[in-house]
Amino acid sequence: MNWRIIGTLVAKDFSLFFRKRLFLVLTVIGFIMYVIIYFIMPSSVNENLELGLYAPVAIPPFVQIEEEGLEIAFVESEEALKEAVINGKYVAGVALPEDIADKLASKQKPNIRLYFTPDVPEEMKETVSVIIKELAYMQTGQPLSIEVSEEILGPDVTGAPIPARDRLRPLLAIMILMVETMGLASLISEEAEQRTIHALLVTPMTIKDLFAAKSITGIGLAFGQAILFMALVRGLGEQPLIILITFLLGAMLVTGIAFLISSVSKDFMSVLAWSIPAFILMFVPTFSVIFPGAVTNWIKVIPSYYVVDTVHRAANFGSGWGDIWLNLVILVGFCLAITWIGIMLLRRKFQ
């Protein structure tokens, strides 16, 4: 292979890519949009149910409760409680009556007022009502005839739940990778249609040089942006080497897909038409991270699953080589197979 020729071809491809206004806009504006979307999403998860409590008398279960996921704040007056609820400080305000202790002791039913804003859904009102009833049961000392044995499955993230935007990182990274698929496929298919590739092949450049140059262009565009995105959204804090390697393989994968698309496309519109189904297919595995449990094991036949799963586990849980090596092996297999098929089909098209 002649590296000088390859370098020239890569420089030419980069120049052509950025001369196309649509890809320039999709690349630059798209990239900025992904970063903006990430940063405007909530950076933390409120995993607690926040209730405001006005308690003129101290009722132990209400004032001493330390239940996981329940946060009770005390308010000085019922008026202040109502104001705090209206201002959205609490999901609900709980106002205990002054005679609650006496009534509970004499087996009478005290009236507890729950305050909500109009936009609180009915199920939340029902939930808070059930919680308050349970606290009252505890105060009256009514025994519960069940014992619960608990078993936590998977890493327990209580206290440090994963924010939605961090779950979204693999999806945004896949979008960045896939947009570059379209750009590279368009470049190749146009060159094939305009027969500039045939012109190039009569120069000292070999077909190997050509594919090496196209691969470097595709991988460079996709990998560079994906890594820049992950760096900007602080996704390289945990297991950076694993994430770098995964994105490098992801970039190889989308380059192979670009070869496949360009082998069946004639112009920009057909590249667009073939890219959309490929986009949709490659996005599907991101749902396994965004909506856990929503997809079945069939998802594992889609190659991008191994990029998404590895990045999610490494960036969000700090999973190491021992946990993700199999993903990377399968991903390498997919990359080699897809790139090889893409190159074979393109060679046939060029001949």
Place this chain on the structure above:
Amino acid sequence: MSLKRVGILLGKEFLYGSKGYIFIFAIVAPLVISLVVSLIFGTLFTEKPKLGVVDDGSSQMVLRIQELDTLITRDYADITEIKRAVESGAVDIGIVFPTDFDSSIETGEKTEITAYIWGESLAKNRTIIAVTITNMVREIAGQESPVNIETITLGDEVSIPWSDRLLPFIVIIAVFLGGLMLPATSVINEKNKKTLDALIVTPTSITDVFTAKGMVGIILSLFMGILILVINQAFGSQPLLLVMVLVLGGVMAVELGLILGTLMKDFASLFTIWKSAGIILFAPVFIYIFPQIPQWIGNIFPTYYIVDPIVELSQRGGGWPDIAINVFVLIGLDLILLWLVTFTLRRARLFAT
């Protein structure tokens, strides 16, 4: 008009039109806008706690849990299946109820249940499920609640979440991008390439051509309208009425698209009209987004009669009596526009011959 020829033209429109930029844009843009709105307002990730159950007997407890609105309940056949569901995050907690669970509770006998907890589930979801189960056990055991609960809603103004306020905007985008832009660009394209001239020297009439183009627009706008409502879980309890409103909205969009396609010379003029006069289409949506604006102003704009029935059916739980007047106005507007289309068709005949 020949139905056979319309069918052939319709097939052609789908085959070649689906590769067009506008066709793809009409599908992708509403989906992207919907996704971004869901992400920004957090509605994509807000869900009720999910409970999985394995019931060895036929526990009343499980039946009661399934009737609750506070939880999403899923049944599993055995422990292996429920553990797999919990590990994947399909449910927050999986509980295995023993065979004699109900009778043990009723007799006050101590019973042990196993709860598998998904490590990534939120603490509040764990609490809600635990408290709900506990409360239900007490009910089955015949324990009476020691307190009365009075629920009070503060403030008079009905608060509409932003994600709900923006829904009509996304629906109108979905209906009008496909319904208006697709037929309009298709007509302009055929005019510019002179293929319309070629077509109507065959037995195909201009009515056949416009009907086929209009049907593509209606099908695409209806498909996108339904898709957006399904994605946003806003299909309401009257799906047939909602589909009817979307069809009538799609017809309005298509009629406007055909008129614009006939009158405009090129894409640049069409996009100029879309950008400048688009406010007329979207005005009722903005009035809905900002309830402080007097709502009667919305009645002036034709798309109000699409937006209002959709909001009524999908968000306010309304039925036919609530939307009937607006639907009749919408049908009237569609008929007026149909007359305008036939008027402009004469013009189309002029340039085509």
